[in-house]
Amino acid sequence: MPAPVDFLGLLDDQDRRALEAIGTRRRATRGQAILAEGQVPDRVVLLRAGHVKIVASGADGQEVVLTFRGPGALLGEQAVVDGAPRGAGVVAVEPVDMLVVPASVFRRFLDERPRICLALVALLSRRLRDSDRRLVQFATSDTLGRVAARLVQLCDEHGRPDDEGGLHIDLPLTQEDLAGWTGASLESTAKALRQMRGLNWVTTGRRSITVNDLEALRRRAG
Secondary structure (H helix, E strand, O other): OOOOOOOHHHOOHHHHHHHHHHOEEEEEOOOOEEEOOOOOOOEEEEEEEOOEEEEEEOOOOOEEEEEEEOOOOEEOHHHHHHOOOOOOEEEEOOOEEEEEEEHHHHHHHHHHOHHHHHHHHHHHHHHHHHHHHHHHHHHOOOHHHHHHHHHHHHHHHHEEEOOOOOEEEOOOOOHHHHHHHHOOOHHHHHHHHHHHHHOOOEEEEOOEEEEOOHHHHHHHHO
């Protein structure tokens, strides 16, 4: 599956300069909350460098990881468009460089550039379609299959070839993040990773995962 199209990639040079002119540069450190769940949608954020995780609270208050976003991604746009409180929060997983644009200014930016507004709708539609497909996939998989599916997605979106023919996942991911994203317990996720290491499908370290056999993971993911 190809890497997702980022919002910045939809803009030509003129639109990119116009967006930079109405935004304010900000930085965030690893673990810092950038947008909060339930917050009034007062701004959007455009990532320039670094990665974040999109999180929501489960019924028991446990953090659920919905997805990850990287450079070029637009954050908080859905709440700004529909005016509802934010349905999820955004947390930096590494140092982040970003552009912050007030909600009213961003809406005016879209009004003045209809082609960008249509592109944003198409991007949101693609995200929804991808989400629906993965819900079906997860409903029919065990924990090992779900972890495999997440690792395949990470390789597609953040994989970097290493010198030994593997794919290093360029994202400082913890086992807690992977468990929350997979919808499994930390113990079940750790067990799945142990099985994959035993099969030499992956090599893991502290905040580090390298996939040695992507095709095996694709087959197991279904």
